[in-house]
Amino acid sequence: MSSWTALNDELSIWADTGRMAPFWIRDDDAVEPSPALERLISLTANGGIPATLAVIPEHTGDALATRLAATTSLSVAVHGWSHRNYAGKGEKKQELGLHRPQRDVLSELAAGLDKLRALYPDRAVTMLVPPWNRISGELVAELSTIGFSSLSVFGREKDAPIRLINTHVDLMDWHGTRGGRDDAPLLAEIVARLQTLREGKGEMGFLTHHLVHDEKAWTFLARLIETVEKHPGAAWVDPLAQ
Numbered sequence: 001m002s003s004w005t006a007l008n009d010e011l012s013i014w015a016d017t018g019r020m021a022p023f024w025i026r027d028d029d030a031v032e033p034s035p036a037l038e039r040l041i042s043l044t045a046n047g048g049i050p051a052t053l054a055v056i057p058e059h060t061g062d063a064l065a066t067r068l069a070a071t072t073s074l075s076v077a078v079h080g081w082s083h084r085n086y087a088g089k090g091e092k093k094q095e096l097g098l099h100r101p102q103r104d105v106l107s108e109l110a111a112g113l114d115k116l117r118a119l120y121p122d123r124a125v126t127m128l129v130p131p132w133n134r135i136s137g138e139l140v141a142e143l144s145t146i147g148f149s150s151l152s153v154f155g156r157e158k159d160a161p162i163r164l165i166n167t168h169v170d171l172m173d174w175h176g177t178r179g180g181r182d183d184a185p186l187l188a189e190i191v192a193r194l195q196t197l198r199e200g201k202g203e204m205g206f207l208t209h210h211l212v213h214d215e216k217a218w219t220f221l222a223r224l225i226e227t228v229e230k231h232p233g234a235a236w237v238d239p240l241a242q
């Protein structure tokens with residue numbers, strides 16, 4: 001059985017019970033228009049498919065805002081402030097840790113939310129997407145005090161003092177080819193997430209990084225988007241609109 005057949009079979013279980021499996025795209029690291037961004041827009045927004053772009057506040061400006069103004073189904077979330085790594089040598093990369101005074105990190109995040117709200121009055125969402133999907137628990141506890149209502153990292157949602165809307169499957173092979181991963185493991189992870197969702201709430205969050213996609217990554221993304229679009233047991237959603 002092909003791995004795409006396994007996905008279709010899982011979606012048919014959802015359809016048979018009158019449900020639609022909710023899929024969500026979070027795409028990270030946008031700062032300005034680019035050919036890769038155009039390709040993402042043509043796959044998503046041009047077909048009315050919702051996606052959330054995690055935009056790096058320090059490096060972005062009017063050019064991206066102008067381009068996104070011509071689309072309707074994309075929302076914009078705060079991707080740290082600078083995407084700078086403050087972790088020491090040998091540590092995993094992290095912007096939002098305790099390497100600096102907590103108040104400095106929080107004031108940058110607040111500035112990031114302010115900047116994106118000014119650039120995107122209609123589509124900035126109060127969601128924080130930490131660079132490298134890492135943030136210290138001490139900072140998470142303070143996010144609601146600076147205006148955030150949700151946090152998106154990678155992996156299964158845990159208990160947290162703020163609403164978690166995570167991604168669960170990562171398109172890219174960061175430690176190997178640095179291109180798109182193979183279909184079989186991607187689809188196995190997607191099906192596993194859908195199986196846990198049958199009993200609970202949440203989405204199948206799919207994490208993409210348009211700036212580094214190779215052809216293999218784009219091909220998978222296009223096929224996944226089409227499969228979800230066409231199947232009666234699945235839909236692309238904006239989790240903040242649920």
Ligand SMILES: [Zn+2]
Pocket residue numbers: 028029079083131132
């Ligand atoms: Zn990033």
